[in-house]
Amino acid sequence: ENYLNGRYEKGTKLDVGTGEEAFPTSAPAKIPIFGRLFKASEIAYEAGAMRMRVDIADRIYKVAEKSGIDLNDKFEVGSINELVNSLTGRGKVPTGEALQATINKAFFSVKFFKSNVDFLTLHAGSKMSGFARKQAAINLLQVTTEIAVILKIADALWPGSVEFDPTSSNFGTIKIGNTRIDITGGMKSLVTLAMRIARQSVKSSITGITTELGEGYGTQTGMDLLWNFTENKFSPMFSVIKDLISNRTFGGDKPTLASEAAILSTPIIIQQGWEMKNDPNSGNILLGLIADGLGLSANTYTLKDNWNISTSKELAQFKAKVGSQEFKKANNKYNLGLNNFIAKVINDPQYQALSNDDKQDFITWEKDQLKSDVFKE
Numbered sequence: 001e002n003y004l005n006g007r008y009e010k011g012t013k014l015d016v017g018t019g020e021e022a023f024p025t026s027a028p029a030k031i032p033i034f035g036r037l038f039k040a041s042e043i044a045y046e047a048g049a050m051r052m053r054v055d056i057a058d059r060i061y062k063v064a065e066k067s068g069i070d071l072n073d074k075f076e077v078g079s080i081n082e083l084v085n086s087l088t089g090r091g092k093v094p095t096g097e098a099l100q101a102t103i104n105k106a107f108f109s110v111k112f113f114k115s116n117v118d119f120l121t122l123h124a125g126s127k128m129s130g131f132a133r134k135q136a137a138i139n140l141l142q143v144t145t146e147i148a149v150i151l152k153i154a155d156a157l158w159p160g161s162v163e164f165d166p167t168s169s170n171f172g173t174i175k176i177g178n179t180r181i182d183i184t185g186g187m188k189s190l191v192t193l194a195m196r197i198a199r200q201s202v203k204s205s206i207t208g209i210t211t212e213l214g215e216g217y218g219t220q221t222g223m224d225l226l227w228n229f230t231e232n233k234f235s236p237m238f239s240v241i242k243d244l245i246s247n248r249t250f251g252g253d254k255p256t257l258a259s260e261a262a263i264l265s266t267p268i269i270i271q272q273g274w275e276m277k278n279d280p281n282s283g284n285i286l287l288g289l290i291a292d293g294l295g296l297s298a299n300t301y302t303l304k305d306n307w308n309i310s311t312s313k314e315l316a317q318f319k320a321k322v323g324s325q326e327f328k329k330a331n332n333k334y335n336l337g338l339n340n341f342i343a344k345v346i347n348d349p350q351y352q353a354l355s356n357d358d359k360q361d362f363i364t365w366e367k368d369q370l371k372s373d374v375f376k377e
Helices: 034-066 074-087 097-106 110-121 130-157 188-199 222-231 236-246 257-265 268-277 285-293 313-322 324-345 349-353 356-376
Strands: 173-176 179-182 201-203 210-212 298-300
Touching: 034 074, 034 130, 074 110, 074 130, 097 236, 110 130, 110 188, 179 285, 188 201, 188 222, 236 257, 268 285, 268 298, 285 298, 313 324, 324 356
Parallel strands: none
Antiparallel strands: 173 179, 179 298, 201 210
8 A cells, every 4th residue: 555655655765676785796696506596595585675674664654644744745754764764774875876886895785884873873964854753762762672681681691691891892792602692783883883982992802801092002093993893894805805905814814715715605604603613612503503594693703812923933933843733733722722711710700800901911921821831732
């Protein structure tokens, strides 16, 4: 009915029939056998997203009618459509479709990112009706309340699994072992960036140590944080180009054409499962894969000192003595011991009571002991 009476087309159009950002190209559909699976997945995903979008629009139209809003008014209906677009991951980007397609080649899901900004800022900078802006405020309150309740329940069930400091990357996630499950749909990264810049400090998601921005040699600045945030939004292809130009991957290793091609061709959910499999302290692999499949991003990472990129003369001499293979094994053993140590102390009240400097000294001392033990072995 709302399609026939033209409401989806009034003012700001409801974003249906335009393709979803998760499928920026249909080229893989031409691959024999696999292409049919890809096409089926694409159609199911896009049809589901469009159906969700129109269903939510229909519900809000009804609320508007009951509130006495004139739905013949192009501005009122267009405001509702813009609200629904953002609620379903299609934020309004003030550029033409051709330019958006170009931007999407460098950055992953620009409209989805903009939808999160709109949601958190109540569409600041957009011209919207009072009714639509009120609905945006109600949605923001409902979602943030639900997230807070879920996090409090998780913290009660698994003490120490939730971080309430917004300057930590663990904020808004449930941490099980070394696996973090983001229940905010990616919105927490925006909140964390804003709070880090506002407080001029960063809390480590691994050691719990808080460092002030710009204090001391080699420490991060606000611009470093902004650039790191931007890098994390690169599209897969652009990330590969960045790795090859900088000659270093996100994990600190040297990239090769084979390793980068493997990253491009392997679905993210499989990459996450492989990381969990290789980490003895990760959360349950099946749970992580289910969460990832449902859109609750599951990331597994630990503290890693990459000896291969170190400029230490001591490590260079050690590598020359034992050879590359044993050097790599020793580095892995050291990192495993270091992360086992951190996992034991991170929630210890005595460790938490230490100052940030004392925490750092304590971990540095343990690193020296571990390195010494590995060298002797």
